[in-house]
Amino acid sequence: MKVIESREGEIYDIELSEDLLEKNRKLAEENKALLNRHQVLGIDVMGSIGSGKTSLILQLSRLLKSKYRIACIAGDLTTTIDAERIKKEGVRVIQTNTGKECHLDANLVKKAFGELSLKDIDLLFIENVGNLICPAEFPLGAHRRIVVVSTTEGPYMILKHPYIFQDADVAVINKIDMAEPMRVNPDKLSKDALHIKPELKIVKTDCLKGKGIDEVIRVLGL
Ligand code: MG
Ligand code: ZN
Numbered sequence: 001m002k003v004i005e006s007r008e009g010e011i012y013d014i015e016l017s018e019d020l021l022e023k024n025r026k027l028a029e030e031n032k033a034l035l036n037r038h039q040v041l042g043i044d045v046m047g048s049i050g051s052g053k054t055s056l057i058l059q060l061s062r063l064l065k066s067k068y069r070i071a072c073i074a075g076d077l078t079t080t081i082d083a084e085r086i087k088k089e090g091v092r093v094i095q096t097n098t099g100k101e102c103h104l105d106a107n108l109v110k111k112a113f114g115e116l117s118l119k120d121i122d123l124l125f126i127e128n129v130g131n132l133i134c135p136a137e138f139p140l141g142a143h144r145r146i147v148v149v150s151t152t153e154g155p156y157m158i159l160k161h162p163y164i165f166q167d168a169d170v171a172v173i174n175k176i177d178m179a180e181p182m183r184v185n186p187d188k189l190s191k192d193a194l195h196i197k198p199e200l201k202i203v204k205t206d207c208l209k210g211k212g213i214d215e216v217i218r219v220l221g222l
Contacts (some may be wrong), residue, residue: 031141047148049130
């Protein structure tokens with residue numbers, strides 16, 4: 001995204017992308033205002049493919065669906081696998097296939113709002129595209145950002161992706177049951193995350209078994 005060489009064409013690219021990011025920020029503010037107007041709490045869930053974003057949303061929905069009216073926007077390049085899984089929990093799901101885009105942007109989310117009846121929702125999960133890089137630069141208008149990282153991704157995922165952790169409110173360290181066989185120390189992962197952002201809330205989970213989900217609910221204040 002950021003081009004440092006000064007060849008003519010590439011300078012133009014920089015201006016274009018700064019403009020694009022600015023437009024996205026404005027749209028994200030509009031999205032948040034719309035959510036506020038309808039008293040919907042928006043939660044952006046970020047993380048790599050396979051980190052456990054969908055499992056986390058499923059488990060949170062299971063525990064919260066008697067208390068809140070829940071919907072989910074599922075961002076995915078091409079498949080509806082996640083959307084189908086979440087639908088089974090009785091959650092209303094809007095699928096946004098992003099095609100070649102490696103992140104959701106505020107405009108895609110705005111379009112998805114059009115297909116949801118926001119007045120009938122209290123809690124909206126937005127499952128971002130599986131990627132730890134560009135979602136950091138594209139706020140969507142959600143009130144909270146969760147980033148999920150799993151122990152199976154190895155010991156350096158947090159250190160190598162500081163921006164996404166800087167931008168998050170909650171870091172979920174998932175698949176703690178796999179930490180030992182993977183020889184990954186979850187406490188070291190926590191420490192890395194807190195080093196990047198001291199006020200980050202960190203929760204260790206096993207989302208498949210539902211371990212740690214109550215703590216995620218607690219730190220989200222739900
Ligand atoms: Mg998923
Ligand atoms: Zn991207």
